[in-house]
Amino acid sequence: MKKNINVRHIIVKDAADIFTPLSLVFGFYIILHGNLSPGGGFQGGVMIAASAVLIYLGYGFKTASSAINMEVIRKGEAIAAICYTCLALLGIFFGLNFCRNVFFNNGAIGDLLSSGTIAFMNYAVGFKVLTGVSFLILLMVSLLAPDSDSEHK
């Protein structure tokens, strides 16, 4: 196998083109409707992180690392962790337990925000998982990438 010739298969590239927006839209739907429909933050985040793998499979590591800013998602994961902790601390500010749901009684059952902090914690965990898993996958995949000298041609 010659390493200096970079050939991507057309079937893999077209499959990546088709399934990347599907996985993005479906993953965001699962995260946003986590308290109404089956799914949640973890599942939707992993489904969005699969789109990063699809970009890598279709276009190689060079394109994936230039399309996805890895510094930003590394900081975004920490921001999501802080958001989750602050939402959990909201119960202490109201004089109740840690991780207490304080404002859950707004709206009828089935509304998006009727469950209070559950929805926002769901979004925080979804953002944390989608940034964390995609960063982890790209970090591991970078070991498989060829050197930057042979990729320039």
Added chain:
Amino acid sequence: MKKVFIFASLIIFFAAGIWGAFNMMSFQNTISSDMDAVSLYNDPQHYDLSDATGVADIIVSENLDKTKAVNAVTAIVFDFRGYDTMGESFILLTAISGSMAILRKSKKWGEDDHDEEEH
């Protein structure tokens, strides 16, 4: 000698499994068909729970009262077990920290080589 111990322990496990499987035949069903979910939802404290009825219906009705979230699994994971979810999501942070500690010297990820020289 080692093989004899392994053989004897496997036989003991097998016998215990068969004994447990035959004992499980006499257990009650956890879900019965004569469960009245409406009366349970209206009056959960005074519902007759002496016979084994569906636990899932009790969980869903109590969950709707306490959290107003339709998805019971998300309500349990993010409300009643918030500590657990926080630890689970911090496992991911630990995994990334360990991976970066191992793979830092490869220097192939990202295009910001000047960022690593500052440290």
